[in-house]
Amino acid sequence: MTTTVTSKRRLRKYSSLGSLALFLGPALLVIVVIRIWPVFQGGYIAFTRWDGIRDPVFIGFDNFTRMLSDPILLTALGNTGKILLLAPIWVIGPMLLASVIQERVPGASFFKIAYVLPVLVSPVVIGTLFVIILGPNGPLNTALRGIGLGSLANNWTVDTNLVMWIVAGMVIWSSFGLGVLLFTAALASVDESLYEAARIDGANWLQRFWHVSVPSVRGVTEYWTVMVVIMAFSSAIVLGYAFSQGGPGYASTTVDLFIYNQAFRYGAPGYATAVGITLFLLIGILLVIFLNLARRRGELMFDDSGTPL
Amino acid sequence: MQRSIKRVLALAAATVITVSLAACSQGSSGSDDGESTGKLVVWDLLVGSDPNWKAVMDDVDAQFEEAHPGVEIDRVAQPADPTVIKQLMQAAAQSKSGPDLIMIWAWGDVLTLKPSLTPIDQYISDEERDSLNGWEGVTFDDQTYGVPIGLQGLGITYNKQLFEQAGLDPDSPPDSVDTLIDSCDALNAAGITPIGGGNKEGYLSGWTYSTLFAGSATADQAAALADYNTPLNEAPVSDAIGGVMDLVDAGCFSPDMPATPWYPDGFEDFQAGKTAMQFTIYSQFGYMQDPTIGQYLGFIPSLENTVTPEFLPAGAMNVWAVTDFSPRKKLAAELALFQEQAQFQQERLDKGGYFPNNKGVTFDDFLSLNPGVAPLIDLLQDGTPTFLPAHNMQDAKTNDIFQSQIELAMLGQTTIEDALQQAEDSRLDQRPILMGTE
Structure with a gap:
């Protein structure tokens, strides 16, 4: 009797596993083949010299040691670092603008749309547009000459001291609206009574922003900061390429453009993968540090019920 | 009974081996030339973007198919972007399947893609070699990896x-x-x-x-x-x-x-x-x-x-190269040379302004429309070499x-x-x- 019950249970268990496999199998297979397998394959390729055509040759850690003495990569990392340096503006700027819009300023909807518009435009178009705007006889120089400031007119697109900051500015400008949109949505869900209480306590706009708005949208701020860090490392390539092709020299070559060039133009996918993996680890470490700091700070900012302290 | 089963199995095994050997001998001509019939897949960087080029190449395909019964040409339009072509060729080389003939750029791309290309010296006659300029863009280690297209x-x-x-x-x-x-x-x-x-x-x-x-x-x-x-x-x-x-x-x-x-x-x-x-x-x-x-x-x-x-x-504007995984290497090389004949280059010059590298092309019509180019034409017709x-x-x-x-x-x-x-x-x-x- 006991044997019969055990067999039935086993049968039910197997039948359940079979159903699970039937339903999840195809999706898991797709994920394994398209997402998981390439990661392992990339891990192997990073340790090879490979041109994408001949068979890869295992070279140990050569690609990783080469990185340390590659001046172009170090320049590219420095350039990406310049975008990261502007990250506070990238995070706080949209939050401030969303707060201003939240105050129901006249034409708030117009501003909301105006900020979001660049997000909808292709980065190639934005890059090309800035080439025209900042060209030798473009609108900016023409305007400067028109108002008697001709001495400030410049060959902006090939000024090696400025070009990376211009690219960084374009990257931030092009995604700024997305941040405004996120923070606007987050602020709309903040309990209005918190603001009323602050007003009764005599808090001015800046105090309400700092003591009510900022803590209330902490989750979105964390999310947006993570996005900003990822975008700093990965979203400059199209804009930067359309604007300056990474030049003059390497003045605006970012690390994502460097990886693209190595992998697809210079026939060194192995080296590109090694750089990509290192970068992945670097971003991972940065985000873990940030999220830990944010969590600790969050604990100091809220009481047990989630109300800002 | 057992003996009869063994006999049947032995007969079946022999049949399988015979059929397999026959199939193998049909699938290969026994030389590196490959098959002389079937579909030739050509990657063309211009056929999708220039109707003038397409018109001439449609004519090329029709004439080649007529001269080679049993051959069908599948001309695939690819983007004229070296990076994209390199990626596509990497995928083709890894899978050992893809186009028989590809249009790429001279020298740099030939050098990069050389491991997946086949030398075609044995298919080029002296007359064909003499008729075209631009071989320096396709030659490495004394081996020819393509046919030069036009003059840039x-x-x-x-x-x-x-x-x-x-x-x-x-x-x-x-x-x-x-x-x-x-x-x-x-x-x-x-x-x-x-x-x-x-x-x-x-x-x-x-x-x-x-x-x-x-x-x-x-x-x-x-x-x-x-x-x-x-x-x-x-x-x-x-x-x-x-x-x-x-x-x-x-x-x-x-x-x-x-x-x-x-x-x-x-x-x-x-x-x-x-x-x-x-x-x-x-x-x-x-x-x-x-x-x-x-x-x-x-x-x-x-x-x-x-x-x-x-x-x-001045050198080859582009290059036709035969892939090393093509099952029809000789046929592909023949098509490459066929489409660079004076007749087709003349049509491409007259219809689309594609400057020719075939020495048999005449410039009369072109010069009447573009008289400023005369000093260059004079030098070319005097036999000034190009590089x-x-x-x-x-x-x-x-x-x-x-x-x-x-x-x-x-x-x-x-x-x-x-x-x-x-x-x-x-x-x-x-x-x-x-x-x-x-």
């Missing part, structure tokens, strides 16, 4: 009307760097920008270098450059770049040149008659028919720098470094010595990988 070269287009305004003889344009600088002085004195164009993308660095290289190197030195043996920081390369910098220092270019995008701003001023000269490539001869300035245009095919030019800076433009004989990475460093030198942000040293370091780094000699 460099020179200077100039506006005779503006020359006259500056007191220069429009029928005796500059033929050396020195006389070009003299012309620049005269044009500047007349308030005319001598040479138009921009270098924001770095193209002008490469074009001016290649044009002056033909006046800085002997034919033997050019051949050494094609073998990638010439140091990029020594003569004749440094002589050519020295000539380029002489033009910059002499004020031949507008001060806006470094920041001016080549397309379209560079040409805009030339077309508007504001600049007197423009470095151009042969595929831009359409400007000769411009209603505003076309009638005033002339062409300078080469310039003396440190030596009298022994060759024109691939120097900036085309660099791998992609070295070319990027070379052009961007020269761009920095033009901006005064680095020295020519440092710029060329960086390019040379890259050449030394890349050569053994590309040549497979590491």
Whole structure:
């Protein structure tokens, strides 16, 4: 009797596993083949010299040691670092603008749309547009000459001291609206009574922003900061390429453009993968540090019920 | 019973082996030539974007299929982007399947994709070899990896009307760097920008270098450059770049040149008659028919720098290459040669302005529409040799470094010595990988 019950249970268990496999199998297979397998394959390729055509040759850690003495990569990392340096503006700027819009300023909807518009435009178009705007006889120089400031007119697109900051500015400008949109949505869900209480306590706009708005949208701020860090490392390539092709020299070559060039133009996918993996680890470490700091700070900012302290 | 089962099994095994062997012998012709019938897949970079090219190639396909019963040509339009083609070829090479014949760019792409291409020397007759220019762009280690398509070269287009305004003889344009600088002085004195164009993308660095290289190197030195043996920081390369910098220092270019995008701003001023000269490539001869300035245009095919030019800076526009995984290698090579016959190149010149590398093409109709090109045609018909433009004989990475460093030198942000040293370091780094000699 006991044997019969055990067999039935086993049968039910197997039948359940079979159903699970039937339903999840195809999706898991797709994920394994398209997402998981390439990661392992990339891990192997990073340790090879490979041109994408001949068979890869295992070279140990050569690609990783080469990185340390590659001046172009170090320049590219420095350039990406310049975008990261502007990250506070990238995070706080949209939050401030969303707060201003939240105050129901006249034409708030117009501003909301105006900020979001660049997000909808292709980065190639934005890059090309800035080439025209900042060209030798473009609108900016023409305007400067028109108002008697001709001495400030410049060959902006090939000024090696400025070009990376211009690219960084374009990257931030092009995604700024997305941040405004996120923070606007987050602020709309903040309990209005918190603001009323602050007003009764005599808090001015800046105090309400700092003591009510900022803590209330902490989750979105964390999310947006993570996005900003990822975008700093990965979203400059199209804009930067359309604007300056990474030049003059390497003045605006970012690390994502460097990886693209190595992998697809210079026939060194192995080296590109090694750089990509290192970068992945670097971003991972940065985000873990940030999220830990944010969590600790969050604990100091809220009481047990989630109300800002 | 058991014995009969064994007999049946033995018979079945024998049948399977026989059928398999027969199938194997049918699938291969027994030589490297491959099959002589079936579908030929051709990757064509122009058929999707230019109806004139397509019209001629449709004709090519029909005639080839008629001459080769049992053959079908599948001409696939691919984007004219070297990076995309490289990626597609990497995928094809990994899977050992894909096109039989591909259109790529001369020298650099042939060198990069060589491991997945097959040499086709045995399929090229002496007559066919003699009929075409541009083999230096497809030859490595004495093996031919493709058939050159058309002729792409460099020179200077100039506006005779503006020359006259500056007191220069429009029928005796500059033929050396020195006389070009003299012309620049005269044009500047007349308030005319001598040479138009921009270098924001770095193209002008490469074009001016290649044009002056033909006046800085002997034919033997050019051949050494094609073998990638010439140091990029020594003569004749440094002589050519020295000539380029002489033009910059002499004020031949507008001060806006470094920041001016080549397309379209560079040409805009030339077309508007504001600049007197423009470095151009042969595929831009359409400007000769411009209603505003076309009638005033002339062409300078080469310039003396440190030596009298022994060759024109011109080579294969593109290349047809046979893949090493093609099951129809001989057939693919035959198609490659077939479509570069004089008849089809003539049609491409007349319909689409594609400059030919087949010596049997006549220029009568072309010259009546583009009389300014006459000095170049005269040289070609006199048998002046051509050699691939120097900036085309660099791998992609070295070319990027070379052009961007020269761009920095033009901006005064680095020295020519440092710029060329960086390019040379890259050449030394890349050569053994590309040549497979590491």
